[in-house]
Amino acid sequence: MALGDKIRKLGSDAVSAGNPVAVLFGKVTRTNPLEVNVDQRLTLEEDFLILTESLLRYEADLTHYHLSGGGATQDALTDKLVIRPGLQTGDTVLLLRVQGGQKYVVWDKVVTS
Template identity: 55%
Template sequence: MANLLEMIKQAGLDAMEASNPLHILYGKVLKNNPLEVNVDQRFTLSSDFLIVPEHLTRYEVDLTHQHEVIVDGVNVTTRNALPEKLVIREGLSEGDPIILLRVQGGQKYLIMDKVASG
C-alpha cells in the first residue's frame, strides 16, 4: 500500500512538473574553469549540467602583424604590431550573477545571460 501511495505521489509530481516546464532561476558563477554555478544559494551545478550559449564564452582574436616598408631603398620589416590578443567578449567570470532556465526534467540548465548590476 505504501508503495502504491508513493507511485501516486510521484505521478502527481510528474504531472505538476509537466504543466510548468519552464523555471527561471538565478545563480552566481563560482568557478570559470571548469565552470561551476551556485543556483539560488541552494545547490551547485557543474559544467555537465549547464548549457552555455556562444555569447557567454570568451572570444579573442590575434591581430599580431608586421609590415614591410622601404626606407632609403632598403626593405625593412617592422616589429610585431598588436602583439596581445584583442578580447571581443570576456565570457563568464567568477562572481558573475546569471539568469538560468531549467530545462524540463531538471537535468540541464540553460544560462541565458549575465544579470546587470544596477
C-alpha cells in the same frame, strides 16, 4: 470538446508532464570546471549546464606587420584582442531550467547599470 477546453487541457497536460521551464538567477563560483550556485542551496556543475555562444571567451588575433621606409618589417598588435572575456567567478547569470530539471541553459550574464 470546445476549443477553449482543448487549450486548457493542452496547457494542463504540458504542466503535469514535468517541470516546465523556470527562470533562475545564479552566481558563478568557479570557472574551470564551471560551477554555478543558485539560491545558496543548489550548486550546478558543468555537466548540468548548457552555455550559449555569447558566454564563451572570444579573442581576435590582429597581429600584422608594417614595412618601414628601409624595407624592414615591424610587428604591430602582437597581443590578442579580447572581444568577450567569457564567464568569470562572481558573475551573476540568468538560467533557464529545461523541462524535467536535469539541465540548465546559462542564457546570459546579468549586468547592473
